[in-house]
Amino acid sequence: MILFPKKLSSFEVVKKSREDFKHIDIKDFDIDNVPVVYIQRDKKNLYVGKSTDVYGRFSAHLKDPKKTFTEIVIIKSTLFNESSIKHIETLLIDHLMADEKYHLLNIIKGQNIHSYNGNEEVNNIFIKIWERLIEEGIASEPLKDIHNKFIYKYSPFKSLSDNQIEVCQGTLHTMLTKSESQSLITGDPGTGKTIVLTNILYALVYDQKTGKQREGLNREEVALVIPQNHSLGSYKDLVRKVGLHGITVLSPSQFIKKAQGRENKFKYVFVDEAHRLKQYFSKQARDLKHLITPGGHTTELELIARYSYHLTIVYDQYQTIRPADIDTSHFKQLITDYTKYILHKQYRLKSGNHHLAWLRKYLQIANDVAVYEKDVLIDYDFKVMNSISELYDSITKLNQKYELCRVVAGYSWKWATQKDKDLYDITDPTTGEGYKWNSKTKGWLNQKNSVEEIGCIHTTQGADLNYIGVVFGEEIDCDYAGEEDGSYDLNKANIIVYPEKYKDRNGLPIKGTDVNNEELKTYIKHIYYVLLSRGINGCYVYATHPNMQKYLQEVVKLSQL
Structure with missing residues (x-):
């Protein structure tokens, strides 16, 4: 028996x-x-x-x-x-x-x-x-409700994978055994870069064998640098609530100013979302004065490194979205001598392991990893909707069930509601319905009325949602509509951009410097890559241009065969 x-x-x-x-x-x-x-x-x-x-x-x-x-x-x-x-x-x-x-x-x-x-x-x-x-x-x-909270998602009390543990232990060991160090942690969206960072920070302060604060550690010598202004308050709250009060949490420019006023370097510095660190860009000269040097310009990464004995940064080369973000090739030059750690598996999206490579392939960002189309959307709710209104209504209903479901869009509509709250910013070309941009940037995702608005990239980068609706705006299109017999060859499709339709003033390269709009195209495709990788359970999309809408439909159709 x-x-x-x-x-x-x-x-x-x-x-x-x-x-x-x-x-x-x-x-x-x-x-x-x-x-x-x-x-x-x-x-x-x-x-x-x-x-x-x-x-x-x-x-x-x-x-x-x-x-x-x-x-x-x-x-x-x-x-x-x-x-x-x-x-x-x-x-x-x-x-x-x-x-x-x-x-x-x-x-x-x-x-x-x-x-x-x-x-x-x-x-x-x-x-x-x-x-x-x-x-x-x-x-x-x-x-x-707990699972939707920032403090739950990024707390240092999270259980880690073997790969994440190895990165934490390797980075921490280097910091504790050497007089100086520079470490780089990379990985796709959802691989746990931020969780690993908070775990290293926590284990630096508290010896996990004894439960006591590490001997000789002065919290005033530890800094956490957050380039995303909309997330800065959440990180400050997290640090305080997990018992790390006393640690400096600042934006890059705030950190640089504080460091320049000190006699000594900070001993331990951590930077999340380092792909948003700045280089000098004349259109934003007023905000980037701290990068001007007697001999020209420098970058926030170089300045932060100058004022740090031990520097640990997390970085994703596909998330630079503006000319003021440090150019990818220059960034790679700056980190040549950094000790590099890679996080391999993504845990955010409930989909196949090749989902992010699939996104990069069909956004024509990179085609460096084999993508197995058949299973890429398994257990993941990815739909192409027929209008902004249908997408908006669907995400609103999902929010009632799951909460933390939001609609976002490419930056191709003017922000009229900044001057007149009675206007609408975005109009559905199919139904004529009007919608408003995010009424604030900082903390927008958790704002009560955010589900009633449409967010831009600057509200969502670095965050994760239960469902996301993404509107492909008028600035991005596809130059291929299919064959006369109705067949469609994805290899003939080419993503194009229209600079005149892109409304982020600080997102446009200096006029005359961007040959064939290749630089702008990179930023815009990166923006959609970031937006499309935010939804844990699913992502609904709609494109305002018919050719782009057709392209999305064909991509999804191929992946569901």
């Missing part, structure tokens, strides 16, 4: 007080010497732990002056084992920190979770555990 193992489908909650653990000679044998996960609580704080000897563990907690807990919630099951309690502990630390009802005292991250027998069962039962914690007043927000 074959006995099938029981599935982990239920758990028990046992509530205790601090007094219950003060008398070690009186034990509850239902929780003694069995695998459990526990949550300590007082009026303001929580602490999450796991143990197979909970009474022994609590004898240490009672001696810790920081542990002022009065109540203990213990989660147990007859089917718990070492792997499952490690997993649940990690999930609780990650989610309770993002819930923010209580201050989480944990400073050592949960275990990195590898595949094991029962992994999915724990993920499923955690949904029920979280619901119980809401009932107990320990948690407050539903899981779907």
Whole structure:
């Protein structure tokens, strides 16, 4: 007879007080010497732990002056084992920190979770555990709301892949064993570049073996540089809430100004989204004065490196979108001597592993990786819509179900609502419906009325959404409409751009310098690459030019055969 193992489908909650653990000679044998996960609580704080000897563990907690807990919630099951309690502990630390009802005292991250027998069962039962914690007043927000929060997505408490762990450990080891270092972390959108960066930063401050702040580390010597102004506030909030307060979080120009006023370099500097670091561009001269030198101009990367003993940057060469962003070829020259780390697997998009290479191929950005068309959109909701209105209405309905679903567009419409809020910026050429650009840039994605507006590239780069709707504007087209017999050859299609239709004044190269509009075409294609790679569950698209719309339809048709 074959006995099938029981599935982990239920758990028990046992509530205790601090007094219950003060008398070690009186034990509850239902929780003694069995695998459990526990949550300590007082009026303001929580602490999450796991143990197979909970009474022994609590004898240490009672001696810790920081542990002022009065109540203990213990989660147990007859089917718990070492792997499952490690997993649940990690999930609780990650989610309770993002819930923010209580201050989480944990400073050592949960275990990195590898595949094991029962992994999915724990993920499923955690949904029920979280619901119980809401009932107990320990948690407050539903899981779907937690998962949409910036602090959850990019917290240093995330479990990492083997590749991500290797990058973290390699970079950290270099910083701790050398007097100076320069490290570059690269990878496609969704490979976890930001999560890796926050993990390195956290492990630099807190020794993960002892749980104590690293000896000799001065937080004032650590800086996090964020080129995306719309994200700066979110990073400041994240750093404060995960216990990294005291670390400097600044834009590149703010960092350079602060560094120039110091006697010594910053010891540790981290730069996220380094592809948005600036070079001098005369159209934005007022904002780029800090790049002017006696001999000409420099770049933000060179200045930041000058004021750093240890510099770690993350970079994606396909996300430069303006002439003021450091030119890709020049950037590569500047990082020649950097120690390079590559993140290989993307985790954002619920699609095939070749999705991003597929996007680059058909946006005609790069064709350097073989793309297996058949499975590229498997389990991913990618649709070509028939109008802006249909796309907008679909994303609005998805937002009601999933939240954090937004419509964005290429920058090919004037921003009329900046001067008159009663006007519309974008008109659907099919239905005549009017729509408005984003009313703000900073924090737009989480603004209540953002679902009613259409965002530009400057609201979304570096973010991820549950669904995204992307409108291909009037500045981008395809010069091929298909054959007379109705057949279509994708190899004959060529993406073209119309400079006169592109309305980002600071996105246009200096007149007369861009031969055949090749530089502008690169920026515009990069913009759509960034926009199209934001949606976790799906992406809906529509193109205002019929030839571009036909091109998108044929690309999707080929990928769904």
